[in-house]
Structures are given as structure tokens and as C-alpha cells.
Amino acid sequence: MADNRVTGQEGRRLVSTAIRRALSAGDLVPGQRLVEQELSESLHATRNCVREALQDLAAEGLVELVPRRGARVRVVSVEEAIQITECRAALEGLCARRAAQHASAEQREGLREIGARMREAVADGDLNTYSALNRELHALIAEMSGQKVAGGLLDRLKGQMVRYQFRLALRPGRPAKSLPQHLAIIEAIVTGDGHAAEAAARAHLDSVIEELRATPVTEPTRSATHAVRA
Amino acid sequence: MADNRVTGQEGRRLVSTAIRRALSAGDLVPGQRLVEQELSESLHATRNCVREALQDLAAEGLVELVPRRGARVRVVSVEEAIQITECRAALEGLCARRAAQHASAEQREGLREIGARMREAVADGDLNTYSALNRELHALIAEMSGQKVAGGLLDRLKGQMVRYQFRLALRPGRPAKSLPQHLAIIEAIVTGDGHAAEAAARAHLDSVIEELRATPVTEPTRSATHAVRA
DNA sequence: GTCGGAACTATTGTCAACAATTTCGTCGAT
DNA sequence: ATCGACGAAATTGTTGACAATAGTTCCGAC
Numbered sequence: 074m075a076d077n078r079v080t081g082q083e084g085r086r087l088v089s090t091a092i093r094r095a096l097s098a099g100d101l102v103p104g105q106r107l108v109e110q111e112l113s114e115s116l117h118a119t120r121n122c123v124r125e126a127l128q129d130l131a132a133e134g135l136v137e138l139v140p141r142r143g144a145r146v147r148v149v150s151v152e153e154a155i156q157i158t159e160c161r162a163a164l165e166g167l168c169a170r171r172a173a174q175h176a177s178a179e180q181r182e183g184l185r186e187i188g189a190r191m192r193e194a195v196a197d198g199d200l201n202t203y204s205a206l207n208r209e210l211h212a213l214i215a216e217m218s219g220q221k222v223a224g225g226l227l228d229r230l231k232g233q234m235v236r237y238q239f240r241l242a243l244r245p246g247r248p249a250k251s252l253p254q255h256l257a258i259i260e261a262i263v264t265g266d267g268h269a270a271e272a273a274a275r276a277h278l279d280s281v282i283e284e285l286r287a288t289p290v291t292e293p294t295r296s297a298t299h300a301v302r303a
Numbered sequence: 304m305a306d307n308r309v310t311g312q313e314g315r316r317l318v319s320t321a322i323r324r325a326l327s328a329g330d331l332v333p334g335q336r337l338v339e340q341e342l343s344e345s346l347h348a349t350r351n352c353v354r355e356a357l358q359d360l361a362a363e364g365l366v367e368l369v370p371r372r373g374a375r376v377r378v379v380s381v382e383e384a385i386q387i388t389e390c391r392a393a394l395e396g397l398c399a400r401r402a403a404q405h406a407s408a409e410q411r412e413g414l415r416e417i418g419a420r421m422r423e424a425v426a427d428g429d430l431n432t433y434s435a436l437n438r439e440l441h442a443l444i445a446e447m448s449g450q451k452v453a454g455g456l457l458d459r460l461k462g463q464m465v466r467y468q469f470r471l472a473l474r475p476g477r478p479a480k481s482l483p484q485h486l487a488i489i490e491a492i493v494t495g496d497g498h499a500a501e502a503a504a505r506a507h508l509d510s511v512i513e514e515l516r517a518t519p520v521t522e523p524t525r526s527a528t529h530a531v532r533a
Numbered sequence: 534g535t536c537g538g539a540a541c542t543a544t545t546g547t548c549a550a551c552a553a554t555t556t557c558g559t560c561g562a563t
Numbered sequence: 564a565t566c567g568a569c570g571a572a573a574t575t576g577t578t579g580a581c582a583a584t585a586g587t588t589c590c591g592a593c
Contacts, residue, residue, distance in 0.1 A: 081546075082370055108574070121547065124575090128355075132362035140312050141554055141575060156452040163393040163453070171389075222386040223393070226456055311576075338544070351577065354545090371545060371584055536593085546583070553576070560569085 079118045088118050088126035096135060096146065097235040107136060107144040134233050147233075154237045155285050157230050162278035164223045164230075165211065169258055169274035170267040171218035180217050181263045187213065188259040195248045203252075204242045210255060214262065214274075241284050254280060309348045318348050318356035326365060326376065327465040337366060337374040364463050377463075384467045385515050387460050392508035394453045394460075395441065399488055399504035400497040401448035410447045411493045417443065418489040425478045433482075434472045440485060444492065444504075471514050484510060 079087050092112070095101045112123045131138040137147040149157075172180075187210050194203040211231075215224040231238070241247060254277040261270035309317055322342070325331045342353045361368040367377040379387075406414075417440050424433040441461075445454040461468070471477060484507040491500035 080548090110574075119548075120575095125358075128358060129362070132359070142556095143575065153452065156450055159397060159450065160394060160453050160456060163397040164390060167389060167393040220386055220389065222383065222460075223390050226390060230452075310578095340544075349578075350545095372586095373545065534593105536591105538590090538592105540587100540589085542585100542587075544583105544585075547581085549578105549580100551576100551578080554574085556571100556573075558569105558571085561567095563564105563566085 079116070080122060084118045084122040085125045085129070088112065088116050088122050089129050091116055092126065092130060093135065093232075097239070099236075099239070101146050103146050103148040103236065105146045107146065109143070133229060149233055149236065151237075151285060151288050154234060154288075155282050157234055158278055158282050158285060161227060161230055162275045162282075164227055165214070165274045165278060166271040168215045168218035168220050168223055168227075169262060169270035171220055172214050173262040173265050173267040173270040175219070176217045176262065180213075183213065184210075184217075184259050184263055188256055191252060191255055195252050200242065200248070203248055207242075207251075207255070210259075214258070217262070237285065237288070240288070241281065244284065247284070250280065251277065308343075309346070310352060314348045314352040315355045315359070318342065318346050318352050319359050321346055322356065322360060323365065323462075327469070329466075329469070331376050333376050333378040333466065335376045337376065339373070363459060379463055379466065381467075381515060381518050384464060384518075385512050387464055388508055388512050388515060391457060391460055392505045392512075394457050395444070395504045395508060396501040398445045398448035398450050398453050398457070399492060399500035401450055402444050403492040403495050403497040403500040405449070406447045406492065410443075413443065414440075414447075414489050414493055418486050421482060421485055425482045430472065430478070433478055437472075437481075437485070440489075444488070447492070467515065467518070470518070471511065474514065477514070480510060481507065 092101070092107070101107075107127065109120050109123050109127070112118070113120045116123070118126075127136060127138065127144045130136045131144065135147060136144045138144050176184075187206055191203060191206045191210070194200075194206060211227075215227055218224075254273065257273040258270060258277060261267075261273050308314075322331070322337070331337075337357060339350050339353050339357070342348070343350045346353070348356075357366060357368065357374045360366045361374065365377060366374045368374050402410075417436055421433060421436045421440070424430075424436060441457075445457055448454075484503065487503040488500060488507060491497075491503050
């Protein structure tokens with residue numbers, strides 16, 4: 074099984090997840106070219122696989138596909154990141170409201186637990202755990218709301234934000250600011266106050282927007298030709 | 304140029320728009336199979352074109368792509384249509400608010416004009432015109448808001464609703480109910496009252512949800528194999 | 534008559550070679 | 564030195580044939 078090239082629709086999925094991973098790991102930077110042959114060699118897949126995987130990623134808004142000129146990692150400007158977050162505010166507000174309205178007792182208990190663990194993580198200064206809990210919280214709220222459509226849209230939007238989310242989480246003082254916001258969302262949902270839950274979710278993401286506004290402009294990063302690890 | 308088959312990325316676009324059109328015209332019903340060869344013949348395109356177009360449509364949520372089993376027109380349940388409309392409410396609320404906040408004087412004037420024409424169309428009982436103005440209004444608000452991301456998501460969501468939108472517009476008494484709602488949205492945006500604009504947009508779509516709830520269940524429509532006109 | 538299975542058909546998936554296009558470097562003229 | 568034209572290399576796009584799979588029909592045994 075040394076150089077058995079991956080193929081078919083399975084390979085297509087493998088290739089796209091490999092690129093996705095490389096993207097969120099920072100191995101691929103925005104603007105970077107994605108050459109089909111290079112990828113097919115480094116990932117041991119057929120060019121066809123790679124091609125189709127790139128189409129999928131383009132449909133998700135992760136790469137930009139210019140005809141006859143190949144694929145690039147899509148550059149998400151700060152302005153666009155702000156707009157994405159505004160959409161997230163609207164959609165997560167919806168999810169929070171619905172979650173508050175009809176969540177089971179166990180689900181509410183689960184929320185409370187995540188809140189407690191978040192408090193702990195921040196107290197311990199454990200950024201990684203806090204970041205993971207953050208994702209877990211937002212995902213749980215989306216699931217609790219029963220809003221599958223909104224959940225799908227949110228996944229999409231978050232996928233396009235990987236770079237910024239990474240950057241924001243590392244900001245000094247960020248956890249101290251976001252923790253109470255998260256706790257407020259949890260409190261409102263547990264209490265069953267839909268209106269408050271929506272307001273809290275919106276307030277949280279408005280704060281993220283504030284943070285984004287203070288983001289230094291990113292240089293267009295034209296070069297950086299490097300491979301994706303298999 | 305009788306049977307010069309369309310090809311390439313241009314053909315891909317042509318095929319996908321042809322299918323889109325057939326879909327919203329009702330020539331293709333939910334659940335219907337889309338066989339690559341049939342389509343390539345009726346649309347004078349290569350199978351490759353059709354294949355790629357189908358991928359695009361699947362990415363937009365218009366068709367369902369089952370591996371080794373081909374493409375079908377995706378069936379959108381009433382429940383899902385409701386969820387889609389809830390997302391629309393959240394996103395159009397955002398757009399209305401932003402439009403109210405920073406729209407130019409000419410844009411506000413344009414809104415007012417659409418409102419007047421809507422009134423006329425309803426008074427004349429001209430359903431087609433009213434329906435067209437409806438789409439125009441929503442599109443204009445999205446554009447005025449400057450929210451490109453939200454606009455893109457909304458286009459996507461509306462695309463999945465074609466069948467229901469068609470059905471709802473024909474409902475007796477529907478225009479009489481929706482006209483004042485549309486006028487309220489316009490009024491709030493023209494006035495510059497973001498909060499009211501958001502509330503009005505939401506109220507409008509909540510009313511659409513009410514209407515959807517009163518929709519009879521659609522039969523799964525399994526058969527109906529018919530061609531797409533070129 | 535019904536069930537199971539075997540051939541057959543219809544349909545999608547894959548590939549490798551070829552075509553077309555862009556990009557980059559080189560060379561010559563001004 | 565700068566600019567433009569030309570050509571070579573790199574890269575994407577396209578095609579048609581073939582492989583693999585799902586669906587269907589038909590036949591025979593019980």
C-alpha cells in the first residue's frame with residue numbers, strides 16, 4: 074500500500090478534507106495557488122479526484138476557481154469577515170431563541186456543564202480547551218435549536234472564517250471578554266428566555282465584529298508555493 | 304449551427320441555468336430523476352457539461368446527488384421550507400435594518416416607487432406583476448443593505464423555495480395580507496428606522512411561515528420521467 | 534403463483550491521452 | 564534600459580472509451 078493512489082468519490086472526499094485541514098492548520102495561506110498535479114502527487118490521488126475536490130471546496134467558498142487559471146485559496150477580506158459575522162449574529166440569534174424555546178432538560182443541563190468547563194478553562198488560562206469548548210457550545214446550540222438549515226449555513230460561514238477565528242482567539246484579554254457573553258447566552262437558554270438568548274447571542278457576535286474591526290489589514294500574500302502534506 | 308453541441312464552462316453554465324429554469328417553471332418536479340445522457344441530448348451538451356452542471360446544482364441544494372445512482376430533483380419538505388423561511392427572516396431582518404441605516408436618497412426613492420407600483424398591481428388584481436415586484440423589492444433591499452454575504456445566502460435559500468413561493472403567491476387573499484407588510488418594510492427603511500425595518504421584515508416572513516404551515520402535504524412524486532426542453 | 538437468481542440493460546464513474554490556454558523567459562529593436 | 568514579440572513550458576480543460584455498479588426482466592424451482 075505504498076503508492077496505491079486514492080481514487081473515486083472516496084478519494085475526492087479524502088482530498089477535500091486534507092485540503093480543509095491544511096487550510097485550518099495554516100499550511101495553506103490565502104491567495105496560494107493550488108496546482109492540480111502537485112496536489113495529486115502529494116496526496117497520492119488522481120488529478121480527477123483533486124479536480125472534483127477543488128470544485129467542492131469552491132462551492133463551499135473556501136477556494137476561488139478562476140477558469141483556465143486554476144484554484145487559489147480564497148482571500149477573505151476583513152470587510153467580508155465582518156459581513157460573515159453579521160450573518161452569523163442573525164442566524165445564531167435565531168438558533169439561540171429556538172433553543173431556549175424548546176430544548177430538553179438534559180440538553181439544558183449539558184449547556185450548564187459546558188459553561189462550568191468554560192469558566193474553569195479560562196481560570197486555568199487554557200486557551201486551547203476554551204477554544205474547543207467555544208466551538209462545542211455554538212454547535213450544541215445549533216443542534217438544540219433543531220434548525221438544520223441554519224446549522225448548515227453556519228457551518229459554511231464558520232468554514233470561511235477559520236483564519237480569523239484562529240487569530241482572534243489568541244488575542245490577549247479576549248477570553249475575559251467573551252466568557253461572560255457565553256455565560257449570558259447559556260443562562261438565557263437554560264432559563265428558557267428566548268428573547269434574551271437571541272439578544273445575548275447577537276451581543277456576543279457584535280463583540281466579535283468589534284474585534285475584527287481592530288484587525289490589521291492582511292497583505293495579499295501572493296507567493297508562498299508549498300506543498301500539502303499527505 | 305444545427306447540432307453543434309454546447310461545451311466547456313460556458314455550456315456548464317447554460318445547462319445549469321436551463322435546469323434551473325425548468326425547475327422554477329415546474330417542468331421538473333421534486334423527486335424526478337435527472338439522467339445525464341437524456342439531459343445532454345435534449346440540451347445539446349456533452350455529458351461532462353451536464354455532469355458538472357449537476358454538481359453545481361447539488362452544491363446549491365437544488366438537486367440531490369446519490370453516488371452511483373444519479374441525480375434527482377431535491378424534495379424540500381414543508382418542515383424544511385419553514386426552516387428556510389426562518390433563516391430568511393433572520394437574514395432579511397439584518398438586510399432591512401442595514402438598508403434603513405445607510406441607503407442613499409435615490410435608493411429610498413426607488414423603494415417608494417416599488418411600493419406605489421405594488422399598490423397598483425394589487426388594486427388591479429395583477430398577480431404576476433405583484434409577484435415580480437415582490438422579488439424586486441427583496442432584491443433591492445438586499446442590495447441597499449450592502450450585505451453581499453447575506454444576499455448570497457438569501458439567493459441560495461430562495462432558490463430552494465421556488466416551488467413553494469409559486470404555490471403561495473397563488474393563494475387567494477394572499478396579496479391583501481402581504482401588501483401592507485411590504486409597505487411597512489418600505490416605510491421603515493425610507494424613514495431610516497432600522498429597528499422597525501427589521502421587525503417589519505421579520506413579521507412579513509413570519510406570516511409566510513403561517514401560510515406554509517397551512518400547506519397540504521405534498522405527495523412524494525416518484526415517477527414523472529419527462530425531458531427538459533432545449 | 535411466488536420467490537430467488539442469473540443474464541441483460543441502463544446509467545454512472547474513471548481514466549489517460551490530447552487539446553487549448555496561460556505564463557514565463559528570452560531575444561531583439563528602439 | 565524598456566518594451567514588445569515570439570516561443571517554450573506549465574497548467575488547465577475536454578473528450579471518448581472503458582469499467583463498475585445499480586436496476587430490470589426473465590426464467591426455473593418449489
